[in-house]
Amino acid sequence: MGDFNSGKTFGRDGVTVLNDFMELGNEWQVQPNEPELFHELTHPQFPEACLQPEDPRGITGRRRRLSESDVSIEEADKVCATLKDPLSIKDCIYDVMATQDLDMVGAF
Structure with a gap:
């Protein structure tokens, strides 16, 4: 190949x-x-x-540039502040920023 x-x-x-x-x-x-490679x-x-x-590339708005961000660090910090454990807060902020999804806090 x-x-x-x-x-x-x-x-x-x-x-x-x-x-x-x-x-x-x-x-x-x-x-x-x-020969078949799989059973099904x-x-x-x-x-x-x-x-x-x-x-x-053919779908506008589907991809974003890595330098662009829809969610600010302040927004991520605010939604993750509801968590108790400092390590979970740090992980939450990272995940929210990486996924650009404020609802990610629900995973914690």
């Missing part, structure tokens, strides 16, 4: 370099004449094409 040292990924012929991971997945989809067959199976993930 690829070369560890170079990072190149190859088609089934071992020569064709595939730089697109969608193309690589379709190239290496298990064929009917190959799940959708999709060849000749049906592999399921492709959404392209996050």
Whole structure:
């Protein structure tokens, strides 16, 4: 499938370099004449094409820049202040900032 040292990924012929991971997945989809790898067959199976993930670049608002933040450290500090244990408060603030989800405090 690829070369560890170079990072190149190859088609089934071992020569064709595939730089697109969608193309690589379709190239290496298990064929009917190959041994089954799993006990249960799940959708999709060849000749049906592999399921492709959404392209996050095509969805506005789906991705955020890491330098941007919808939740401030002050907001995270405020919602996590309801906790008693100082270590839990610290962990809560970290999780809220990482997920940008003020309701994360409920996990503590």
